[in-house]
Amino acid sequence: MGAFTALVARDLRMAFAGGAWLPLAFFMLVAILFPFGVGPDGALLARTGGGIIWIAALLAALLPVDRLIAPDAESGVLDQLAVRGVSEELIVVAKFVAHWLSFGPLLMIAAIPAAVLLRLSGQTLWRVELGLLIGTPGLAALGVMAAGLTIGLRRAGALAGLLMLPLAVPLLIFGAGTLAPNPGSALLLLAASSLFLCAVMPFAAGAAIRAARE
Amino acid sequence: MTSVAVENLACQRGGRMLFTGLSFALGAGDAAMVTGPNGIGKSSLMRVLAGLLPSYAGSVSIVGRIALANEDAALDRTQTLADALAFWARLDSSKGVAAALEAMNIAHLTEVPVRILSTGQRKRAVLARTIASGADVWLLDEPGNGLDAASLDALTLAMATHRQGGGIVIAASHQPLDLPGAVRVVIG
Numbered sequence: 146m147g148a149f150t151a152l153v154a155r156d157l158r159m160a161f162a163g164g165a166w167l168p169l170a171f172f173m174l175v176a177i178l179f180p181f182g183v184g185p186d187g188a189l190l191a192r193t194g195g196g197i198i199w200i201a202a203l204l205a206a207l208l209p210v211d212r213l214i215a216p217d218a219e220s221g222v223l224d225q226l227a228v229r230g231v232s233e234e235l236i237v238v239a240k241f242v243a244h245w246l247s248f249g250p251l252l253m254i255a256a257i258p259a260a261v262l263l264r265l266s267g268q269t270l271w272r273v274e275l276g277l278l279i280g281t282p283g284l285a286a287l288g289v290m291a292a293g294l295t296i297g298l299r300r301a302g303a304l305a306g307l308l309m310l311p312l313a314v315p316l317l318i319f320g321a322g323t324l325a326p327n328p329g330s331a332l333l334l335l336a337a338s339s340l341f342l343c344a345v346m347p348f349a350a351g352a353a354i355r356a357a358r359e
Numbered sequence: 360m361t362s363v364a365v366e367n368l369a370c371q372r373g374g375r376m377l378f379t380g381l382s383f384a385l386g387a388g389d390a391a392m393v394t395g396p397n398g399i400g401k402s403s404l405m406r407v408l409a410g411l412l413p414s415y416a417g418s419v420s421i422v423g424r425i426a427l428a429n430e431d432a433a434l435d436r437t438q439t440l441a442d443a444l445a446f447w448a449r450l451d452s453s454k455g456v457a458a459a460l461e462a463m464n465i466a467h468l469t470e471v472p473v474r475i476l477s478t479g480q481r482k483r484a485v486l487a488r489t490i491a492s493g494a495d496v497w498l499l500d501e502p503g504n505g506l507d508a509a510s511l512d513a514l515t516l517a518m519a520t521h522r523q524g525g526g527i528v529i530a531a532s533h534q535p536l537d538l539p540g541a542v543r544v545v546i547g
Contacts, residue, residue: 151449155435162437221431228409228427229450358411359372 148231149239156243163212165247168205169255175201176259187264194263195273195324201259202252202277203313206284209247210309211302213240213292214354223354233351237289241346245285253277269324276323276335283316283339286346293350296357316342361387361423361495361527363408368417370403377403378546381417385529388522390538393531395546401531404546405429405500408529423495423527428485428502434473440484441469444491451492459491462517464510478505483513490517497521499530511537 179197180190214237217223226236253274260270291309295301315338322331362385369379377400385391393401406412408419409427434443448456460466463483468476476484482505489497497518503511515537518528530536 147452148450151446155446159435159437219431220436221429221433222435224406224409224411224429224431225427225433225447226450227411228425231450 148226148229149235152226152231152236152239153243153246156240157246159212160209160243160247163209165209165251168208168248169251171208172201172205172252172255173259175204176255176262180262190264191266191269194260194265195269196321197263198256198259198265198273199276199280199317199320202256202281203284203310203317205252206248206281206288207291207306207309209244210288210292210305211295213244213289214350215292215296215301218296218354218357224358227358233354234347237293237350237354238347240292240350241282241285241289241343244288245282249277249281249285252281272323272328275332276320279332279336280316280320280339283342284313286339286342287312287316290342290346290350290353293353293357296354312342361525362421363389363391363496363527363529364418364420365408366418368404368407368419369415370400370407370412371415372400372403372412376415379416381544381546383542383544385527385542387525387527390518390522390528390530390541391544392536392538392541393529393544393546394533397533399547401533401546402429402500405498405529405531409498421496424493425496425498426489426492426494427498427500428489429498429500430504432473432481432485434481434484434488436474437472439470439472440465440476443473444484444488447488448491451494453491453493455491455493456487459487462490463487463513479507479510482506483510486514486517490521495525496527497529499528499532501532502530503532503534503536 183189256273256277287309291305294308295305298304319331319335319338323335364384366382368381370377383391393404395401403412407414409425444456463486465480465483465487468480486502502514518538522528530538
């Protein structure tokens with residue numbers, strides 16, 4: 146457990162030192178620019194705003210992916226951890242927790258001003274917040290998996306995006322589905338997809354790190 | 360009791376056999392000096408011993424905790440040297456960082472960010488981490504690279520102290536290191 150908290154603390158520190166505000170700024174920019182794109186029609190904004198928040202959250206989660214694991218593989222940190230007997234699965238779970246903490250809660254806070262800009266009702270905002278709480282861990286897990294699978298590749302950032310976006314489709318569908326009049330089943334399916342990604346992530350990303358070692 | 364036993368070890372990288380039939384055994388206080396021309400597999404041997412690479416054939420059994428010092432510093436470039444080493448000290452549950460920094464003559468650099476340290480200073484920081492780790496078996500890959508004469512003396516002293524305390528040193532180097540009584544492992 147000592148190694149786990151040390152890893153999370155280190156990654157959080159690196160994330161905030163290395164611009165964890167960037168995804169947040171990106172998210173807010175999307176929310177600000179969208180009304181300019183579709184015009185000031187309040188009804189249209191209110192109808193599409195929730196979906197836009199989800200798209201923005203997805204892209205914001207993707208931004209730091211090339212900084213999640215690759216630098217540690219390159220600088221030998223992963224090797225040093227392996228020599229100390231820290232398992233790759235533990236490493237990626239720590240990275241997942243730190244990645245989520247660095248963007249999930251911030252996005253949920255940023256969703257409040259974004260909801261105002263997009264003319265979302267209070268009730269819709271609540272559903273967006275609940276959906277983000279359930280869905281962002283899945284996005285973080287996808288990010289860590291994509292980061293693990295693209296270790297050592299050139300243009301890893303773009304490739305990680307290509308890898309991650311299609312896999313995020315269920316989260317997006319069910320996330321946007323929670324904004325429908327009867328969100329019960331969409332919420333459950335969103336939770337199921339998110340949970341599935343979180344459960345698969347340690348093994349997939351851990352195996353990817355081991356496979357990339359040379 | 361700390362020990363290292365390597366039997367009939369073979370290593371293959373990228374479809375090319377680097378070495379075969381490598382055997383040696385070390386007990387507490389022993390040292391091995393791995394020599395051989397560039398590209399012959401010294402670093403690969405170190406990685407196999409550290410458990411980072413699978414061996415192609417043969418066996419490695421090491422009793423005791425391992426510390427690896429190779430060309431990858433594994434120190435966070437944006438952090439100060441003190442903070443970067445504190446992370447590893449936390450993982451190693453080590454209290455000896457200050458003494459190790461003193462031993463490698465870099466105690467005055469603790470507040471300097473890792474990214475502006477020179478090659479030699481970074482190498483000394485890596486060696487300081489190895490000393491502080493409290494590991495029983497040191498795997499040193501080219502530990503003398505980039506070190507000046509004074510630092511080489513500090514390294515020699517650190518290795519001797521480690522062996523006196525019952526530790527094992529395995530060093531791969533193309534330059535001579537002062538390791539009295541070391542088993543010579545010649546590859547290639």
